[in-house]
Amino acid sequence: MYLHGTSQINSDGRLEIGGCDTAELAAKFGTPLYVFDEALIRRRCKEFVEAFRATGMRYQVAYASKAFCVMAMCRIAEEEGMSLDVVSDGELYTALRAGFPPERIHFHGNNKTLEELEMAIDAKIGCVVVDNFTELYMLNETAKEKGVKVKILFRVTPGVEAHTHEFISTGQTDTKFGFDIGNGSAFRAIREAKELEHVEILGVHSHIGSQIFEVDGFRLAADRVAEFAQNVRLELDVTFSVINLGGGFGIRYTEEDSPLPLAKYVQAITDSIKSNFTKHDYPLPEIWIEPGRSIVGDAGTTLYTIGSSKDIPGVRKYVAVDGGMTDNPRPALYDAKYEAFLANRANDPNEETVSIAGKCCETGDMLIRDLELPKTAPGDILAVACTGAYNYSMASNYNRLRRPAVVFVHDGEADLVVRRETFEDVAGKDVIPERMQKQPVAKS
Template sequence: MYLHGTSKVNDQGHLEIGGVDATQLVAEYGTPLYVFDEALVRQRCREFVDAFRASGLKFQVAYASKAFCVMAMCRIVEEEGMSLDVVSDGELYTALQAGFPAERIHFHGNNKTVDEIEMAIDAQIGCFVVDNFIELQLLNAIAGDKRQKVKVLLRITPGVEAHTHEFISTGQTDSKFGFDLGNGSAMRAIKEAASLSNLDVLGVHSHIGSQIFEVEGFRIAAEKVAGFAVQVRKETGIIFPVINLGGGFGIRYVEGHTPLPVAVYVEAITEAIKENFGNNDYPLPEIWVEPGRSIVGDAGTTLYTVGTTKDIPGVRKYVAVDGGMTDNPRPALYEAEYEAMLANRATEQSEEVVSIAGKCCESGDMLIWDLNLPKVSVGDILAVSCTGAYNYAMASNYNRIRRPGVVFVKDGQSDLVVKRESFDNIIGNDLIPARMKQVSTTR
């Protein structure tokens, strides 16, 4: 397993993260357990901020909280001088309860509810990223009722889609997000937004994909967005003070993944903006981006305890852990790949190939196929790397399994930032109708 950030194998032959022995973390907090390398999270934040600062452009780096949203994470983002993206009232509430400055919050989503819009306007957030014509009218009406004027970016689909090493530049009209650039809806949306008295149009937002390991897609997107901005200026006189080029910066999950350094992505984006806007005598806009996975992905490790095994001679050996698709649904959803090691036996040589199964009553509950490990024993601690993004965020209570706790580690200290769910949490919202027979319960 590739060791990220402060992770290392200590003198006891154990995995150590943030100066804390993984076996000690398990003894104190139990398993499954999400462990975050706080120093690495902060390093990633600073890499983005420092790279943009070096460009000389005005900028905002907004952490995409959908990747991992808890109050302690919001506090780190605030301390590192970044902005914050939210996509629901729950994420907004988390940020506000953490004391995050509302003026640095951006609200995304293709179907914001009336309650969410009202909550965000009342909190006086910094910006709405508007996704469709219905939202334009709804947002304008609610803002008018509240006698406020709200800042908006319009999400456009620029005709570029990039994933990992590939990008394609076609119509890309088949998306639930945004106003399409190719069929004219983006221009119509700009004109409509400009006519609405309670909206202040800052510019446009685009997002071309995820787990991107190259820069060409970002360059093409910048070119298309700049061309659109010039067209808007020509037809309406509107000049965009802000351009948001989204996120999608890749991380290394397994061998063969080759993400670029943050500074390389940022340099490509900022140089493309300077070139394409400068060539059209257009005032250089403020650049916003939205890293999520690339901030927290490789900073997260999930610790499990090994339980049962099933050896099918000539076929496969299954090793089951005390978690699974409830704390990491990504392999079941889209065959996500991970690396892992035995945290309590980190120096031992591999002896067998096993497949890591979860404990859910679901045949698809598999975390890793064909993993090389020392001969596994009951009670071993399995550490799965790069689980910081979309793992806790997508965790569920399937089979009424309690969601794990979350720990931040730094400089030899561990801090619990999310408690492990209790049985009372599991049934906390359950109700038994009065018409049903009442029975005594033993708790």
């Protein structure tokens, strides 16, 4: 059993997070339930900020809100001195409604709509990360109509393949994201943008993937971005003031994962930028990064109530919970691995190997295979660790299941930050056409 943050086993043999008994949380708020350790989230934010301060370089640490975007999380990011990375009008709306300073918001995405660009410009956000030529010209035209000039970064692909799952590796040449450095499209984008009157080029953005456990990929990306910046300065007389090296810093999901201390990533990135730009006698740019998973991933725990079981002799024993791929699609998408234990009987010895099945009508709705647990009974509470990133964000209403509530726990208090959906939330937007309305039965 791996405990992190404020997690501990109390005198009743139950898991506590943030001073709150998880069995009591399950009883009060229902299950499935996302529980976030607020102190651990804030600690991760501080680790990044303090690591950059120690380097003496100019920086922005932008929380990648796609990992977990609710208003309370935006408020924490603001309070901890971070910027914010959004990738849709919904995330932008959430941030603005939470009161996040728009000048510290960066807008990403490979297919931003005209409405999204207008919303971003009207909100006066700090930066748009341009992903393609279509967007570049649409943004310039929209800014012209509004009589403003928009600050931009160009997303570039440096040709670096991080050691990660193929679906979340984004820095290689064959990807839907960004302008490729190797084939010249990135250079052409800078050249064409230089002639546009309503965009201001800050620099470039590079993101090489997710769940990365080494620094070599970041170093190589910094090398290639620096070389590109020097070529652009010499041939186009454009000097970058910002270099954004994205995120992707890995976390521990299981004992097989060995993430580096966050400061190690920061040190490697800043050292690479310093050495590369200094050797070209290039003014040191401001460094931006975008951690998401590494801020909230291990701060989240999902609580489930155990229901039915099915024992197939010589094959496996299935134990089913009241959630599944609707609240955590990552095992189905990425074959993601998790650790779990009984939150209400944390000190009981393990007695059997089971596989945790979700309740969705899909054979593939499996959360964890071959998990060692005590003998379970209906009503036991299963705690699945490290579910803070992309679980709530990717949650769905498949099978018309209601999305879970979210609570932040801190110093013995549990604050509801997202209410559990109701049946009205699930079906309330349905419309039955007039021609299908039931007609009153005529009285004889």
